[in-house]
Amino acid sequence: MANINKLFSLKIRTLILGHPLSSHNAEEAKVGVGGGVPVFGSDIISSEGYAPDEILYVLLLAGTLGYAYILKISLVIVLLVISIFLVYRKAIQKYPQGGGSYTIAKAYLGENFGLIAGASLTLDYILTVAVSVSSAVENLTGIIPWLAPTGHKVLADCLVIMFMAWINLRGLKESARLFSFPVYLYIATLALLIGTGLVEILVHGVTPTAVATGHIASSSVSGMTWFILARAFAGGTTALTGFEAVSNGVTAFKNPSQKRAIQTLLILGIIVSIGLIGLTYLAGAYHLVPAEGNTVLNQLGLIIFGKTIPYFVLMGTAAAILVIASSTPYAGLPILLSLMARDGYTPRYFKNLGDRLVYSVGIWTLFLVSSVLVIVFHGDTHTMLPLYAIGVFISFTLTGAGLAKHTWKERGPKWQSDFAIFSFGGIVSFFVLLVFVTTKFMQGAWIILIIMPLLVLMFRGVHYVYNIEIQNLEITLEAADDFHKHVQKINRRRSQIEISDYRNKIIVPVYDLNLIVLKALIYAYALTPQVTAVHIASDPNRTEKLIKHWAEQHMEIPLEIVESPYRATVHDLLNYIDKVEKNGNFDTITIAIPEYVPEKLWHNILHNQTGQLMKLMLLFRKSILVTSVPYHPIPKKSLLIDSKVNPKN
Structure with a gap:
């Protein structure tokens, strides 16, 4: 009877999570470049879709003059993308075990900065899950009215988060296989949108006043100011959230893991750069005005495609990729926590691989904490959004500063160019961070400034306890x-x-x-x-x-x-x-x-x-x-x- 019950429970477990994977098959469970793009890039790919809205919300405070600056701001953001790509490429080359900002900051700036980077990435990953899922469910309320009440929306958010946890518990290859089609379909449809829009403008020209939607809010601002430009630039850099995930998850790639990780990072950088420039150019050319429930992407889809199949595919995959974006933290955070566990800053069980060769404890932790966050904030995306990008720009800043300091000390061949690149990435990221903190402080950014020190103290507390235990248990x-x-x-x-x-x-x-x-x-x-x-x-x-x-x-x-x-x-x-x-x-x-x-x-x-x-x-x-x-x-x-x-x- 006991054997029958054991066999039955094994079959149920296999049905839910799949067959256990042997440690000898670890290489087979890893992903290549094709699988790495949807697994580690869904967050950044989804972010570029709403970055033009964030830029225009601020630029239009200066009236229609703002349209003249949107493409220029996008080009500066692309420069930052190039710099951050070069920063994280170096991070991947130097630290094939992963860890990204945490590893770099700890090695070159010291333990405290390493823990700050670890805390900022932890918060960013948790918020990414909560914000992405909440945003996706909010976009469905028009189609499914049942989701409109707060209680129903929170329940739907938690169920989606649970579904994403389940998929990732089945292994990286499983999630890559499931998410590849919608992610690549979205990329293809977005490329078709931008390409068709550019051709239309070149061939037929454009009449902005005929297609502009919404209205430009009245403002006391007279002309463009540096503060507006800075806020618009900071808003547009939300397109970079998720960029650090690849450097954290180098060990999840097939051998040669570093080469595949760098190739994945390069592809994501190209997709984000082209997508951002294309969308912002079209938005400026058509003088679009973003509005709640009518995003720039939606307006461009209606203008360029009309209510045809490509439009519905674009909007359907755009909604799907918001959900899939939460897969990036499920791939990145467990690896980060496992590295911190090896260093003694998080509980040791975070470094244990589960049945499917993923760090299952980290996945369960992310599911529980992000669900609690959704419940506490009632699934309100706008309440959580101000907290969203601060963590990632702290990690960008520390990575750039750490590598710049290391390059300055080592002064190897062609160190001047590396130092300039790393310094540029770190300084600009710090500038964006300051803008976010100052402009979003009263909207909730102050919470991050409280939670992060508490997380750092918690990491140090765990490390202290483990050190005492090691001393007490060491064989003399x-x-x-x-x-x-x-x-x-x-x-x-x-x-x-x-x-x-x-x-x-x-x-x-x-x-x-x-x-x-x-x-x-x-x-x-x-x-x-x-x-x-x-x-x-x-x-x-x-x-x-x-x-x-x-x-x-x-x-x-x-x-x-x-x-x-x-x-x-x-x-x-x-x-x-x-x-x-x-x-x-x-x-x-x-x-x-x-x-x-x-x-x-x-x-x-x-x-x-x-x-x-x-x-x-x-x-x-x-x-x-x-x-x-x-x-x-x-x-x-x-x-x-x-x-x-x-x-x-």
């Missing part, structure tokens, strides 16, 4: 000598007894070799010499380090490595126990689980509670005994085992 010479003495003492006591006379077997699951494991091994060995330390090899690097450490410490107790190609730690341990039970001649089999007991209750959230899950799974095994060996942090100089403890046979 005294602890190692004490362990070996206890083993020798027990061996002398048992010298007249055959090992086959011991009918009780103890298995000690180990992840690393530390004081927790030493205490559990001494406890087990004091009861029986039939002790085996078992390591489930879900991470090859961790396994290699453990084997090396085990040999260096001359451990008398054997270590057995159990391969775990699908990273199912508990499942593989249970299978190992089944084999021991079937093949061994033991009266009892005991699983002695080493457990760390943190000093403070909240520290438990920094640990994945695998031991608790093991105990739960073994609870229903009648022939298996389970015991916990708790380890409470002690001063480093204290003895591992109290001298008063006298283990008996």
